[in-house]
């Protein structure tokens with residue numbers, strides 16, 4: 001069942017300062033490892049999406065880059081992107097880690113969200129106290145009070161993505177804020193096939209390696225298909241993996257491809273090793289680089305690109 005009366009569907013976007021636990025929470029909600037996490041701040045430079053399929057709802061999660069104060073032009077553009085994304089979603093999840101005091105970074109985001117709610121969209125915001133497992137009850141209560149004092153929230157939910165505390169409750173709360181409507185994606189997408197997301201991550205990581213400064217936010221990766229090559233021995237399958245890399249400018253395309261295609265070959269070799277390990281089969285990796293101008297600003301394009 002993916003429609004019918006009472007069925008709800010929509011997008012949720014997870015925001016919070018660097019290291020707030022956004023990627024880990026995304027993974028815990030979706031139940032698959034779709035976003036890359038690390039202890040270093042701001043590793044989630046791009047948006048990764050996961051889908052929760054339920055009998056009564058479909059929740060599409062968008063994991064945004066760490067909202068931060070615009071220092072550079074790039075930062076401003078990133079924040080524009082984040083704001084555009086926020087205005088597009090049905091509910092916003094604002095993460096504040098319980099093991100840290102509410103600080104200027106949180107206040108900055110809270111102000112952005114307040115502005116968003118004053119504007120056209122009155123998107124509901126659910127404040128989430130992440131990493132609840134790291135603090136004693138008293139401190140958690142104190143944190144929740146501080147969160148409450150920071151702005152107008154539709155709900156406040158403490159969670160731990162590590163031990164699963166209240167993750168289901170959070171999903172219930174998010175679903176309650178979604179509009180009624182049929183499923184947006186076919187059942188099983190991304191949950192049964194997280195491979196495509198992980199393959200895209202592996203290619204993206206390999207393509208950015210060593211050139212992050214030159215094209216940090218300008219690279220999107222789309223896996224077109226993963227299909228078994230016909231006519232192969234059953235015991236020795238070969239998978240054809242076709243992937244598009246989108247950049248914004250010709251100059252960036254040249255960087256990705258390198259002299260006479262040398263860099264793209266290296267990217268392919270490195271990514272292929274990871275993909276073969278992931279899929280447990282030999283892989284023929286077909287990489288294409290395309291220029292998609294200003295894709296970061298166009299929500300339709302972003303969605304098409306899997307952002």
Ligand SMILES: Nc1nc2c(ncn2[C@@H]2O[C@H](COP(=O)(O)OP(=O)(O)OP(=O)(O)O)[C@@H](O)[C@H]2O)c(=O)[nH]1
Nearest residue numbers: 019020021022023024041042043044066131161162
């Ligand atoms: N103990 C505990 N640690 C957590 C929890 N959630 C996240 N962490 C840890 O906190 C660190 C940051 O988590 P991420 O999920 O990468 O944070 P993020 O907000 O996506 O970070 P950016 O990509 O920098 O924006 C990682 O070391 C996680 O393992 C939690 O519920 N409990």
